[in-house]
Amino acid sequence: MAYVIVDTCIDCKDASCVACCPVDCIYEGPRTFYIHPDECIDCGICVSVCPPEAIWEDAEVPKHLTHFIAINKEFFSDAVTGLGSPAGASSVGAALRDHPVVAATARAPTRQA
Ligand code: SF4
Numbered sequence: 001m002a003y004v005i006v007d008t009c010i011d012c013k014d015a016s017c018v019a020c021c022p023v024d025c026i027y028e029g030p031r032t033f034y035i036h037p038d039e040c041i042d043c044g045i046c047v048s049v050c051p052p053e054a055i056w057e058d059a060e061v062p063k064h065l066t067h068f069i070a071i072n073k074e075f076f077s078d079a080v081t082g083l084g085s086p087a088g089a090s091s092v093g094a095a096l097r098d099h100p101v102v103a104a105t106a107r108a109p110t111r112q113a
């Protein structure tokens with residue numbers, strides 16, 4: 001089990017979750033953050049600090065968003081970033097690429113003044 005970040009984090013990136021994670025397992029991409037499925041200790045602390053409610057326990061992810069379980073995992077694979085299991089997001093900094101599904105997500109229209 002692990003916690004998972006879903007679509008409402010994309011282009012939000014408030015980062016409150018990063019500051020409160022006791023094991024530093026929330027990694028940054030250009031448009032969103034990703035939770036490392038093997039490094040997350042399932043404490044649930046990050047859920048309450050996320051303004052757009054983007055963090056879910058994997059077993060509880062709404063049906064239409066379950067593909068984000070694979071997205072969080074695949075972000076660390078050789079096919080995306082090749083990060084593997086660095087055991088700490090602060091030591092690697094922000095990745096240069098997002099998962100392709102996130103990268104292809106349409107941006108919200110900017111507000112007219
Ligand atoms: S607190 Fe929520 S919206 Fe902010 S970076 Fe974390 S997951 Fe994304």
Ligand code: SF4
Pocket residue numbers: 003020021022023024025026035039040041042043044045046047
């Ligand atoms: S559930 Fe806990 S360990 Fe997992 S990402 Fe959230 S704060 Fe970090």
